[in-house]
Amino acid sequence: MRGRGVWDFMAGRDGIFIRACRMKKSSRTPVWFMRQAGRFLPEYRKLRKQYGFMDIVKDPKLAAAVTLMPVERLGVDAAILFSDIMTPLEGMGVRFRIEDGIGPVVDAPVRDFYDVESLRELDPYESTAFVMEAVRRSKRALHGRTPLIGFAGAPFTLATYLVEGKRSEDLSVTKSFMHSKSDAWHALMERLAAASAEYLSAQVLSGADAVQLFDSWAGGLSPADYEEYVLPYVKDIFRRLRGMEVPTIYFSTGTSVMLDSVGRTGANVISVDWRIDIGDAWDKIGKKALQGNLDPALMLCDIKTIRERAGRILDRVGGRPGHIFNLGHGMPPTTPVDNAAGLVSAVHEYGAH
Amino acid sequence: MRGRGVWDFMAGRDGIFIRACRMKKSSRTPVWFMRQAGRFLPEYRKLRKQYGFMDIVKDPKLAAAVTLMPVERLGVDAAILFSDIMTPLEGMGVRFRIEDGIGPVVDAPVRDFYDVESLRELDPYESTAFVMEAVRRSKRALHGRTPLIGFAGAPFTLATYLVEGKRSEDLSVTKSFMHSKSDAWHALMERLAAASAEYLSAQVLSGADAVQLFDSWAGGLSPADYEEYVLPYVKDIFRRLRGMEVPTIYFSTGTSVMLDSVGRTGANVISVDWRIDIGDAWDKIGKKALQGNLDPALMLCDIKTIRERAGRILDRVGGRPGHIFNLGHGMPPTTPVDNAAGLVSAVHEYGAH
Numbered sequence: 001m002r003g004r005g006v007w008d009f010m011a012g013r014d015g016i017f018i019r020a021c022r023m024k025k026s027s028r029t030p031v032w033f034m035r036q037a038g039r040f041l042p043e044y045r046k047l048r049k050q051y052g053f054m055d056i057v058k059d060p061k062l063a064a065a066v067t068l069m070p071v072e073r074l075g076v077d078a079a080i081l082f083s084d085i086m087t088p089l090e091g092m093g094v095r096f097r098i099e100d101g102i103g104p105v106v107d108a109p110v111r112d113f114y115d116v117e118s119l120r121e122l123d124p125y126e127s128t129a130f131v132m133e134a135v136r137r138s139k140r141a142l143h144g145r146t147p148l149i150g151f152a153g154a155p156f157t158l159a160t161y162l163v164e165g166k167r168s169e170d171l172s173v174t175k176s177f178m179h180s181k182s183d184a185w186h187a188l189m190e191r192l193a194a195a196s197a198e199y200l201s202a203q204v205l206s207g208a209d210a211v212q213l214f215d216s217w218a219g220g221l222s223p224a225d226y227e228e229y230v231l232p233y234v235k236d237i238f239r240r241l242r243g244m245e246v247p248t249i250y251f252s253t254g255t256s257v258m259l260d261s262v263g264r265t266g267a268n269v270i271s272v273d274w275r276i277d278i279g280d281a282w283d284k285i286g287k288k289a290l291q292g293n294l295d296p297a298l299m300l301c302d303i304k305t306i307r308e309r310a311g312r313i314l315d316r317v318g319g320r321p322g323h324i325f326n327l328g329h330g331m332p333p334t335t336p337v338d339n340a341a342g343l344v345s346a347v348h349e350y351g352a353h
Numbered sequence: 354m355r356g357r358g359v360w361d362f363m364a365g366r367d368g369i370f371i372r373a374c375r376m377k378k379s380s381r382t383p384v385w386f387m388r389q390a391g392r393f394l395p396e397y398r399k400l401r402k403q404y405g406f407m408d409i410v411k412d413p414k415l416a417a418a419v420t421l422m423p424v425e426r427l428g429v430d431a432a433i434l435f436s437d438i439m440t441p442l443e444g445m446g447v448r449f450r451i452e453d454g455i456g457p458v459v460d461a462p463v464r465d466f467y468d469v470e471s472l473r474e475l476d477p478y479e480s481t482a483f484v485m486e487a488v489r490r491s492k493r494a495l496h497g498r499t500p501l502i503g504f505a506g507a508p509f510t511l512a513t514y515l516v517e518g519k520r521s522e523d524l525s526v527t528k529s530f531m532h533s534k535s536d537a538w539h540a541l542m543e544r545l546a547a548a549s550a551e552y553l554s555a556q557v558l559s560g561a562d563a564v565q566l567f568d569s570w571a572g573g574l575s576p577a578d579y580e581e582y583v584l585p586y587v588k589d590i591f592r593r594l595r596g597m598e599v600p601t602i603y604f605s606t607g608t609s610v611m612l613d614s615v616g617r618t619g620a621n622v623i624s625v626d627w628r629i630d631i632g633d634a635w636d637k638i639g640k641k642a643l644q645g646n647l648d649p650a651l652m653l654c655d656i657k658t659i660r661e662r663a664g665r666i667l668d669r670v671g672g673r674p675g676h677i678f679n680l681g682h683g684m685p686p687t688t689p690v691d692n693a694a695g696l697v698s699a700v701h702e703y704g705a706h
Contacts, residue, residue, distance in 0.1 A: 172650040172685060179651065179658045219607075222627045222648055224665070254572075256610040257629050274575045276610050295575055297528040305532045312577070332525060 017078045017147050021210060021247035021269050023289050023322035029314060030077035031347040032149070033340065034251070035330035036070035037082045040337060043069050053098045057083050058130050064137035071146050073337065074344045078147050078210070081135060081203070085153030085214050086161065088199045091127020092191075093120045094162065102166065109165035111177065113184040122195035124202035131199075132206040139207035149249075150208030152200050154215035154237075155192035156230040162188070171220045178229050185229060193233040197240040204244045212249040213237060213267070216329075219254020226261055238266030249291060253329050259284045273328030279316040289322035296327040299335040299343070306339055307346040314350045370431045370500050374563060374600035374622050376642050376675035382667060383430035384700040385502075386693065387604070388683035389423035390435045393690065396422050406451045410436050411483050417490035424499050426690065427697045431500050431563070434488060434556070438506030438567050439514065441552045444480020445544075446473045447515065455519065462518035464530065466537040475548035477555035484552075485559040492560035502602075503561030505553050507568035508545035508586040515541070524573045531582050538582060546586040550593040557597045565602040566590060566620070569682075572607020579614055591619035602644060606682050612637045626681030632669040642675035649680040652688040652696070659692055660699040667703045 017030040039045060044066055047056065056062045066082040086096055086104045095107040110116060125132060139148050161167070163174045178185045200211045215234065218226060238248055250267035256276035263270060263285045270288055272281045274295035282290055298309050310325070317323045325347045331340065370383040392398060397419055400409065409415045419435040439449055439457045448460040463469060478485060492501050514520070516527045531538045553564045568587065571579060591601055603620035609629035616623060616638045623641055625634045627648035635643055651662050663678070670676045678700045684693065 170650050170685065172653050172687075175648065175650040176653045179654045219628070223630055223633075225648075254607060254628070275572070275607070277576055295528065295578075297523050297525040298532065300525050300529045301532045332523065334525075 015077070015147055017324065018209060018247060020322055020324045021249070021289050023287070025321045029317070029323055029325050029347055029350065031325035031344055032076040032078040032080065033070070033074075033327055033331045034080070035333075036074065036076055036080065036340075037066045038331060039333035040331055040335040040340065041069050041073060042337065043073070053084070053100075057087055060130050060133035060137050063130075063134035064141055067134070067138040067148070068141050070340075071142065074341050075348070076146075076344060078149050079138060079142055080149040080151060080212070081131070081138060081208070083131060083134070083151070085151070085158060087131060088122055088124065088128050088152065088195060089158065089162070091120070091122045091124070092195060093118065096161075104161050105166045106161055109173075110159075110162040110188065111173075112181065113187065116184050116188045116191065119188075119191050121191075122198055124199045128199065128202070132202055135203050135206040135208055147209035148207065149210045149212055150200060150203030150206075151212045151214060152196040152203075154213045154218070154230075154250075154252075155189045155196060155233040156221075157215050157217045158192050158196070159185075159188055160217050171217060175221075175225075178225070182229075189229070189233040193236045197237045200237070200241060201244060204241075204246050208246065210247045210249065211241065212251055212271070215250065215252040218252040218262075219273075223258040223261060226255075226258060231261055231265065234265045242266070247289075251291075256281065263288060269322075269324065271326065271328075275328070277316060278313055278323075279318075282317075282320065289324065290317075291324040291326045293326070293328045294343075296329050296332055299327070299332050299339050301339075303339055303342045306343050310343055310346045311350065314347070368430070368500055370677065371562060371600060373675055373677045374602070374642050376640070378674045382670070382676055382678050382700055382703065384678035384697055385429040385431040385433065386423070386427075386680055386684045387433070388686075389427065389429055389433065389693075390419045391684060392686035393684055393688040393693065394422050394426060395690065396426070406437070406453075410440055413483050413486035413490050416483075416487035417494055420487070420491040420501070421494050423693075424495065427694050428701075429499075429697055431502050432491060432495055433502040433504060433565070434484070434491060434561070436484060436487070436504070438504070438511060440484060441475055441477065441481050441505065441548060442511065442515070444473070444475045444477070445548060446471065449514075457514050458519045459514055462526075463512075463515040463541065465534065466540065469537050469541045469544065472541075472544050474544075475551055477552045481552065481555070485555055488556050488559040488561055500562035501560065502563045502565055503553060503556030503559075504565045504567060505549040505556075507566045507571070507583075507590075507603075507605075508542045508549060509574075509583040510568050510570050511545050511549070512538075512541055513570050524570060528574075528578075531578070535582075542582070542586040546589045550590045553590070553594060554597060557594075557599050561599065563600045563602065564594065565604055565624070568603065568605040571605040571615075572626075576611040576614060579608075579611060584614055584618065587618045595619070600642075604644075609634065616641060622675075622677065624679065624681075628681070630669060631666055631676075632671075635670075635673065642677065643670075644677040644679045646679070646681045647696075649682050649685055652680070652685055652692050654692075656692055656695040659696050663696055663699050664703065667700070 016026040019026040063082045071079050160174045163177050247268040249269040250265045251271040253273040271291040272293045369379040372379040416435045424432050513527045516530050600621040602622040603618045604624040606626040624644040625646045
């Protein structure tokens with residue numbers, strides 16, 4: 001595999017983050033944050049004054065620089081590639097833009113079988129060559145000291161943007177499509193699952209040490225709909241990745257009530273949000289690594305509160321192997337950097353006791 | 354009590370809705386919808402061309418007319434007073450406006466102990482005399498054939514609007530307030546709980562046959578925060594209402610993962626959203642009446658899908674007494690009226706088999 005050396009082997013295969021993914025014991029709990037490379041970092045905001053969001057995503061040098069920012073600034077135990085879940089869709093023929101404060105806006109929403117049929121198969125080395133180059137560059141710059149997480153959007157979450165045209169609160173257009181045109185829905189999910197699997201595989205072959213699948217909106221579904229319309233495709237992605245030697249993470253929010261379904265996705269690590277006690281989550285999910293689960297809103301409180309709440313989570317975990325400390329969702333853009341850095345220290349120091 | 358007659362007694366105390374609240378057997382499952390008196394009704398939209406939202410709320414004649422609309426149009430088994438959870442706050446000195454598509458916007462958000470101290474005690478007969486008059490008028494117009502549900506906002510949900518100033522996605526300002534100024538938070542919750550209890554009592558004494566407490570945003574909290582900062586005040590309200598002879602309903606969304614907490618609020622009926630199988634919910638919650646739990650997004654599908662999904666819920670309930678059919682949240686404003694009417698028929702016909 002390209003770009004793997006002895007240091008990669010150390011961090012990539014036996015660092016504390018990868019060990020936790022594999023449920024192996026380690027000296028302390030690894031910690032990283034979703035959206036750790038984002039607006040709350042002053043160095044990122046500075047860069048954004050010069051470049052648009054997608055400009056950074058599409059420039060491997062800039063994307064790699066942003067990927068490294070939180071490693072340098074916060075000392076997190078994993079880097080995650082700076083990109084967006086929508087990135088590979090362009091290679092499938094979808095035109096969209098990312099609007100500040102709104103998120104992705106799709107030019108021509110997918111609303112019927114014909115629209116689904118017109119989605120092209122993704123060639124990740126061709127259409128998202130810049131992503132693979134950003135992975136390689138990030139990987140090199142990390143010197144094998146910190147593992148790199150690659151990622152993709154899960155089929156359902158990508159489908160909500162494709163069908164609704166933008167972020168929706170009630171997902172009603174998506175659900176209508178799903179129920180009223182279920183053949184087209186299944187065809188859409190099949191294509192998106194194939195694309196996400198290819199895209200993640202390419203990232204691993206380009207050097208990613210782990211991959212995370214983002215299914216941010218899965219919690220809007222009833223458990224029955226999740227089982228019927230979503231779960232089979234998530235399973236399919238993790239099945240396709242099984243041959244690769246990297247751990248897989250499944251992220252969703254609002255799904256704690258259906259942890260039994262989420263636990264059957266086949267991912268090595270399940271990311272849980274803050275709506276469940278992590279001890280209870282573990283009792284329900286059984287022998288699997290867990291990522292989480294501080295309420296991101298706490299990042300705007302005083303550091304004392306943050307440390308106290310992080311401590312409660314670590315206490316509940318009680319040193320069980322297989323815990324990756326994270327927030328239950330993305331880092332709020334208004335988080336004071338000192339709070340994020342303070343939280344990393346709190347998790348690191350906890351391990352030292 | 355004012356305005357109660359023999360018919361009131363029939364529908365108010367022994368109609369199928371009240372029987373279900375009391376977990377008594379009845380001939381068929383009662384059905385009503387949250388936001389059934391709202392934008393999806395053409396007769397309401399017509400009225401809104403002439404009057405603002407709060408103009409209708411504050412005019413007892415108009416409010417009563419809107420309250421009756423869904424009873425006449427859909428044949429639902431309960432009417433719910435047309436109003437807004439923010440209504441009583443004006444009587445506590447809070448200035449706000451309801452903006453179309455945004456919701457309540459508070460002029461001066463509550464951000465510290467001083468702001469909390471400046472909230473006045475609510476005298477519901479004085480400040481919301483128009484609400485009590487709307488209750489009496491609705492009650493008379495319903496001729497005791499259909500019970501009338503009164504309602505109030507729960508302290509936490511009201512607090513989110515007061516603290517954030519408007520609807521917030523991550524409730525981060527509210528949570529910051531809660532954690533960093535917890536004395537002020539508890540003082541705020543105490544005042545809001547007292548006001549909601551007084552307001553609901555006044556509605557019952559004015560003729561409401563049941564009351565529902567809306568805690569729409571409770572699902573944004575971790576179970577530990579819900580227990581510490583919210584649950585005691587919800588319990589307090591239902592404790593204060595225990596002497597009244599009407600059933601009480603607690604509504605929230607996204608709380609299925611903490612049904613054990615929600616089940617301890619003291620309400621007679623627990624409203625559950627669509628994120629849990631209703632059979633599973635019942636197993637968890639034990640001997641309590643349940644309201645719910647169709648996904649509101651389904652109202653935009655074809656009627657066949659709606660009937661099929663409603664049937665699944667009724668099948669899962671399996672004739673257990675104590676089920677009130679409802680959506681898991683409010684009726685979407687774009688729902689075709691025929692779908693809502695068709696769903697009422699489906700629930701009514703199911704009982705006839």
